[in-house]
Amino acid sequence: MTSEKARVILHAEDEPAHATLVRVALQRTFGEVQLRQVDDGRAALDYLYRRGAYADTTVSPRPDLILLDLRMPHVGGLEVLAVVKNDPEFRTIPVVVLTTSDAAEDRSKAQACGVDAYRVKPVDFGKFVAIINEICVTWL
Amino acid sequence: MSSTDNHQQYSPSAQLMAIEVISELLLSTSPHKLGEALTAHLRELTGARTVMVLAHRPEPDLDELLYASPQRRSRLFSSAELNLFCRDKTPGELSFLAEELSADHPLQAPLLRAGVRSMARYPLRAGGEMVAQLLLFDLPGLERIAETSQIINLLAAPISLALKNALAFRLIEKQAQELELRVEERTAELRQSEHQLKQQKTRLEQRNRVLRQFNYAVSHELKTPLVSIESSLGLIQSTLPQTMDPELTRAFGYARHAARQMNRLLESLLLMFRIDTEDTGAEGTPFRVLVQDAVDQLTKGNKLKGIKLTIAAEGPVLFGDRDKLVQIWLHLIDNAAKYMGDQKHPAIDIRVERTDHEVLFLVRDNGMGIEKPYQGKIFGLFDQLDKTADGMGLGLTLVKRIVDYYGGTIRVESAGANQGSCFCFTLPDALINKDRTT
Numbered sequence: 001m002t003s004e005k006a007r008v009i010l011h012a013e014d015e016p017a018h019a020t021l022v023r024v025a026l027q028r029t030f031g032e033v034q035l036r037q038v039d040d041g042r043a044a045l046d047y048l049y050r051r052g053a054y055a056d057t058t059v060s061p062r063p064d065l066i067l068l069d070l071r072m073p074h075v076g077g078l079e080v081l082a083v084v085k086n087d088p089e090f091r092t093i094p095v096v097v098l099t100t101s102d103a104a105e106d107r108s109k110a111q112a113c114g115v116d117a118y119r120v121k122p123v124d125f126g127k128f129v130a131i132i133n134e135i136c137v138t139w140l
Numbered sequence: 141m142s143s144t145d146n147h148q149q150y151s152p153s154a155q156l157m158a159i160e161v162i163s164e165l166l167l168s169t170s171p172h173k174l175g176e177a178l179t180a181h182l183r184e185l186t187g188a189r190t191v192m193v194l195a196h197r198p199e200p201d202l203d204e205l206l207y208a209s210p211q212r213r214s215r216l217f218s219s220a221e222l223n224l225f226c227r228d229k230t231p232g233e234l235s236f237l238a239e240e241l242s243a244d245h246p247l248q249a250p251l252l253r254a255g256v257r258s259m260a261r262y263p264l265r266a267g268g269e270m271v272a273q274l275l276l277f278d279l280p281g282l283e284r285i286a287e288t289s290q291i292i293n294l295l296a297a298p299i300s301l302a303l304k305n306a307l308a309f310r311l312i313e314k315q316a317q318e319l320e321l322r323v324e325e326r327t328a329e330l331r332q333s334e335h336q337l338k339q340q341k342t343r344l345e346q347r348n349r350v351l352r353q354f355n356y357a358v359s360h361e362l363k364t365p366l367v368s369i370e371s372s373l374g375l376i377q378s379t380l381p382q383t384m385d386p387e388l389t390r391a392f393g394y395a396r397h398a399a400r401q402m403n404r405l406l407e408s409l410l411l412m413f414r415i416d417t418e419d420t421g422a423e424g425t426p427f428r429v430l431v432q433d434a435v436d437q438l439t440k441g442n443k444l445k446g447i448k449l450t451i452a453a454e455g456p457v458l459f460g461d462r463d464k465l466v467q468i469w470l471h472l473i474d475n476a477a478k479y480m481g482d483q484k485h486p487a488i489d490i491r492v493e494r495t496d497h498e499v500l501f502l503v504r505d506n507g508m509g510i511e512k513p514y515q516g517k518i519f520g521l522f523d524q525l526d527k528t529a530d531g532m533g534l535g536l537t538l539v540k541r542i543v544d545y546y547g548g549t550i551r552v553e554s555a556g557a558n559q560g561s562c563f564c565f566t567l568p569d570a571l572i573n574k575d576r577t578t
Contacts, residue, residue, distance in 0.1 A: 017368035024375055071360060100363035103356055121367045123403035125374020125396075128367070 010063035012044040025132035041075030085114035175207030189278035264300040370399035408534040427455025434469035471535035476505035
């Protein structure tokens with residue numbers, strides 16, 4: 001598989017350590033993945049709608065999977081999720097919420113917005129890698 | 141002399157006055173109005189300069205000036221002076237010229253001061269009881285007094301009765317007003333306490349909201365750095381060469397273990413908060429299903445390896461938050477498995493016993509047991525008897541909180557070290573289907 005054909009994951013995460021973890025976990029499990037990371041929901045929407053720095057589709061290709069943290073500055077994960085699931089152009093892209101919150105309220109809100117999967121970040125490196133692997137196997 | 145003959149002697153104006161007074165009596169229920177009509181008519185009839193009607197009141201109150209005609213002369217005497225006109229103070233007939241009074245008569249001084257030259261007093265009695273008295277001052281001539289006396293004596297009975305009624309009516313009205321006032325006060329008090337209750341409710345709701353927000357913040361904000369710490373350490377460790385200094389490996393182990401332990405602690409604390417604030421409804425779950433759920437979770441975590449487990453075949457249906465109820469057996473069985481010691485044939489027996497007045501749940505093991513002095517210490521927050529065991533000292537606290545929540549009690553029985561232990565508890569509120577009873 002060439003890098004041009006590699007599947008694209010858009011990952012929105014404001015916590016640098018968590019962003020690194022996702023990156024490393026992907027390298028170790030799904031080598032042939034183009035990971036595009038942004039640090040808040042606003043940048044995620046800019047990416048999807050090709051605004052500003054994300055205008056070039058060769059650099060910012062359409063994602064095959066969106067990974068969202070919930071609480072991020074400016075625009076949160078739920079808002080991004082709602083926009084994606086309400087836009088016919090993006091609706092079919094699977095969205096997985098990856099958050100530290102296991103609050104029932106967050107879970108039900110995400111479900112109401114049409115999330116495809118909701119995963120709680122574990123406090124365990126091995127489990128974290130396993131979850132990223134499981135997400136990719138299921139949704140890519 | 142018959143009364144008919146008496147009538148014929150009265151002047152037409154006197155008869156007219158008598159009719160007017162009586163009609164006034166029939167109309168008036170207010171003592172004030174009655175006094176006004178009475179004094180005005182008497183003044184016209186007798187030519188007296190001032191006429192007063194003084195309502196009698198028992199000691200220690202002063203008599204009350206109901207009305208004085210003309211009104212401007214109502215301050216002719218002070219109330220203390222007026223009181224001296226009362227028959228109790230100055231008994232006997234009182235119809236005279238001022239200068240006829242003896243020098244030591246109590247009324248002489250006030251009468252002289254007021255410039256009154258003559259006066260007449262008529263008692264008004266009803267049923268032998270003093271109701272009021274009429275006072276006439278500065279009469280034009282003594283012959284008029286005789287006629288006046290005749291008319292007043294004739295009218296005295298109906299006037300007294302009417303006055304008595306009016307005074308009683310006024311008293312009732314006053315009491316009714318007082319009662320009304322008291323009702324209003326009480327209503328205001330009630331409204332006040334209702335308002336306070338509402339305020340308290342609002343404050344409680346606010347506090348609950350704050351608590352929920354706190355839970356939320358804890359679950360998210362505190363876990364985020366823990367994920368960073370543990371996973372970053374894991375990442376670093378996984379990139380280091382396998383043949384690492386064993387001290388370093390151990391240090392990584394401690395640090396990562398601490399992060400995971402911190403996470404479990406957070407989760408337990410959160411659960412503890414949720415026991416009192418959240419209940420996801422009162423579904424009914426059979427005892428065996430709850431226990432099996434707990435056992436399945438523990439088996440998945442490989443915690444019951446080599447342990448012989450016996451679960452009672454029969455048990456009640458329990459109503460309440462299923463997750464919460466499962467936690468009871470989860471922690472008790474986990475606890476029993478954890479403290480097996482060097483028991484060769486570890487066994488845990490989960491039972492239900494019914495007595496006349498309660499259903500007793502038991503979790504019995506043949507492990508390390510608990511020495512008597514420590515049996516009361518195990519349910520406290522962070523109390524842990526064996527620091528080497530893998531636990532937070534929170535499990536049994538959680539169990540007690542859940543048992544408390546369902547109105548039950550929990551105790552531990554153990555004959556001592558290596559004698560095994562038995563946790564016995566009740567869950568009375570979970571035995572009642574609240575949906576059906578309410």
